[in-house]
Amino acid sequence: DIVMTQSPDSLAVSLGERATINCKSSQSLLFDSNNKNYLAWYQQKSGQPPKLLIYWASARESGVPDRFSGSGSGTDFTLTISSLQAEDVAVYSCQQHYTTPWTFGQGTKVEIK
Amino acid sequence: QITLKESGPTLVKPTQTLTLTCTFSGFSLSPSDGGVGWIRQPPGKALEWLALIYWDDDRRLNPSLKSRLTITKDTSKNQVALTLTNMGLVDTGTYYCVHRPITWAVFDFWGQGALVTVSS
Numbered sequence: 001d002i003v004m005t006q007s008p009d010s011l012a013v014s015l016g017e018r019a020t021i022n023c024k025s026s027q028s029l030l031f032d033s034n035n036k037n038y039l040a041w042y043q044q045k046s047g048q049p050p051k052l053l054i055y056w057a058s059a060r061e062s063g064v065p066d067r068f069s070g071s072g073s074g075t076d077f078t079l080t081i082s083s084l085q086a087e088d089v090a091v092y093s094c095q096q097h098y099t100t101p102w103t104f105g106q107g108t109k110v111e112i113k
Numbered sequence: 114q115i116t117l118k119e120s121g122p123t124l125v126k127p128t129q130t131l132t133l134t135c136t137f138s139g140f141s142l143s144p145s146d147g148g149v150g151w152i153r154q155p156p157g158k159a160l161e162w163l164a165l166i167y168w169d170d171d172r173r174l175n176p177s178l179k180s181r182l183t184i185t186k187d188t189s190k191n192q193v194a195l196t197l198t199n200m201g202l203v204d205t206g207t208y209y210c211v212h213r214p215i216t217w218a219v220f221d222f223w224g225q226g227a228l229v230t231v232s233s
Contacts, residue, residue: 001176038217038218040219049223049226050209050211050220051223052221057221095220100173100177101176101177104161104162106159106161107159107160112149
């Protein structure tokens with residue numbers, strides 16, 4: 001199985017400041033034939049199911065604010081919230097959609113400082 | 114608008130079998146659609162993908178649980194069922210029904226989740 005490891009486990013950021021979450025996979029998620037990285041990000045607010053934010057490492061799902069961006073390639077990826085809003089308080093998880101079993105990171109909790 | 118809703122018991126005893134049903138709307142399991150699956154989350158822990166079924170009955174199961182898992186569909190009722198045998202305390206958690214689009218293996222729609230507790 002591909003192991004997904006996120007860092008940090010939690011972070012506190014001031015409103016309007018940048019939040020950065022890292023995700024590392026145990027093997028490359030880059031598919032050579034289309035040069036796409038099969039990595040997704042989800043946001044899970046308290047008491048709610050996860051919400052898909054980003055797929056293919058950097059493609060934003062419809063309706064997701066542009067302050068959320070994804071980057072990275074191969075085994076190292078980043079989710080950036082450019083200007084943290086109060087409604088962004090949540091747990092963020094990465095998921096590899098490269099091969100089964102599809103696996104998730106342990107989650108990173110984002111709070112307001 | 115795609116919606117999914119889980120139903121089933123909230124409490125099961127150790128060694129019992131869990132059966133959850135997902136009733137969905139806004140799409141049909143067809144060649145032009147993706148699949149319906151299950152993901153679970155123990156309290157305070159990471160998400161774990163369990164199983165997925167496609168329109169043609171093609172199934173994908175997490176190898177770590179494959180011997181205990183069954184996924185089936187009833188296309189006429191727009192339902193997908195998950196069965197997990199020999200439940201243990203570690204199986205306690207919220208079980209989500211999810212939709213996977215045809216294009217890539219992400220989960221773009223989720224049910225609200227069903228909390229299942231294993232306790233004697």
